[in-house]
Amino acid sequence: MKSCLPPDPNPTKPQHTMPALACDAHCHVFGPADRFPYAPDRSYTPPDAPYEHLLALHDWLGFQRGVIVQASCHGTDNTAMIDAIARGNGRYRGVAIVDDHIDEAGLHALNEGGVRAVRFNFVQHLGGRPDMQVFWRVMERVEAMGWHVVLHLDANDIVQLQDDVLARLRVPFVIDHMGRVRAQDGLEQMPFRLLVQLMRDNPLAWVKVCGAERVSVGKRPFDDAIAFAQTLIETAPDRVLWGTDFPHPNISKDMPNDGGLVDLMFRFCPDADLRQKLLVGNPARLYDFA
Structure with a gap:
């Protein structure tokens, strides 16, 4: 089981000011392990990155909202994420990982706790394609809840899944990290x-x-990812989201600086109206921020 590098402890101050109610639509909380243990069958062990670290980062960068995405190292125990949402007093929403054992009461408890989606990993180094019978059963429950699904894919999965999965989905679905x-x-x-x-x-x-650091071939500031982000924003400006991915699990190249990632986002989305959609309007609509 591999260990992850810690995030850059000194995020720079972004060069531009965030719009009011800007949302970091992809971030994580990890542990602390002595209170929220990691899953025994996890594929990696991250350094603790508790709620206090995330809150401090968001205050520093200028995010007033965030979406905390359950990561595979915590498995289907969403307790750390739910705890962070509760402590945020309306500032956060969540994306859970669930399996076939969750019942209607469990789903409603997650909904009351601020969850608005489930996530499935298809990425090879995190275990590959899930049990698709379970996937489709969960999709029926997601549809009934009025939620959406977040899909963590490798690039080739977009080719392999386009007909038998993506075209069949009846709920909104979000593809992470520009499809890697x-x-x-x-x-x-x-x-x-x-x-x-x-x-x-x-x-x-x-x-x-x-996820520019995951798309890029080089080192920060990851400018070779700009054209991909710009193309997607131009294609569907009302259905794009952006997030830091703090604390950046499983980065094997160059650990990003979160302030630098914000500056990169301003470079590939320089138009204020598009940035308002990307950071405020789109996540508010999808994640039901009041």
Whole structure:
């Protein structure tokens, strides 16, 4: 079981001011392990990154809202995420990981706790494609709850899943990290062309234009990811989201600086109206912020 590097402890102050009610639509809380243990079958062990660290980062960067995404290292025990949402007093929403054992009461408890979506990992290093019978049963429950699903995919999964999964979904679905396409393969690579077509043609499809450090081939400031983010924003400006991905689990290249990531976002989304949608309007609509 591998360990993860800690996040950059000294985020720079962003060069620009966030709009009011800006939302970090993809972030995590990890532990602390002595209170919220990690899953025994996890594929990695992160350094603790508790609620207090996330809150301090958001205050420093200028985020007034956030979406805390359950990560695989905590498995289906969503307690740490639910605790963080409660402590945020309306500042946060959540994305849970659930399995086939959750019942209607459990789903309603998550909803009351601020959860508005479930997440499924298809990424190979996190275990690959889930049990698809379980996936579709959970999708029926997600539809009944009025939630959506977040899909963590590898680039080639966009090709493999386009017909038997993505085209069949009846709930809104969000693709994480620009589909984890590889910048070195260019804008014309098949997975990215299919992702753009999906965003153009399917009104249920959303995408997070974050994860530049995962798309990039180089080191920060990860400018080779800019063209991919710009293309997706131009294609579907009402169905794009952005987040820090703090505290950046499983980064094997160059650990990003969160202030630098905000500056990168301002470079690939310089238009104030589009940025208002990206950071405020879109997440408020999808995650039911009052």
